[in-house]
Amino acid sequence: MSSETLVDGVYLRFYTHAHARHEDLLLSEWLLEQAKKHKFGGGSVFRAVAGFGRHSVVHQETFFELADDLPVKIEFLLREKQARVLLDLVREADVELVYALEPVQFGILTKE
Numbered sequence: 001m002s003s004e005t006l007v008d009g010v011y012l013r014f015y016t017h018a019h020a021r022h023e024d025l026l027l028s029e030w031l032l033e034q035a036k037k038h039k040f041g042g043g044s045v046f047r048a049v050a051g052f053g054r055h056s057v058v059h060q061e062t063f064f065e066l067a068d069d070l071p072v073k074i075e076f077l078l079r080e081k082q083a084r085v086l087l088d089l090v091r092e093a094d095v096e097l098v099y100a101l102e103p104v105q106f107g108i109l110t111k112e
Helices: 027-037 080-092
Strands: 002-017 043-047 050-052 058-060 071-078 098-111
Touching (some): 002 027, 002 080, 071 080, 080 098
Antiparallel strands (some): 002 098, 050 058
8 A cells, every 4th residue: 555645846847958068067967966965856857859949049859960959858846945945056056047937736655
């Protein structure tokens, strides 16, 4: 039998390019390291097949050019206070990023 705990939190997503860097790390790695350092639950990085941003430049994966600077999404399920901490860290580091923040309930299933 398992038990479930529902948490009121936020879904925090950052959008950048695969090769974007900060402090000699890929920006996606830097964000994950910040979350890990603050003992947040976890995060994931997803690479897009294609996309464009506010500058209207289309980036896409093609058969002959797999190393293009594709869009990536870095996402976290966090408590609201944790999301504010992570956003403050990004601001203090003077990192330019697009982000989305929305309320969410997430569950944790555990074995009893």
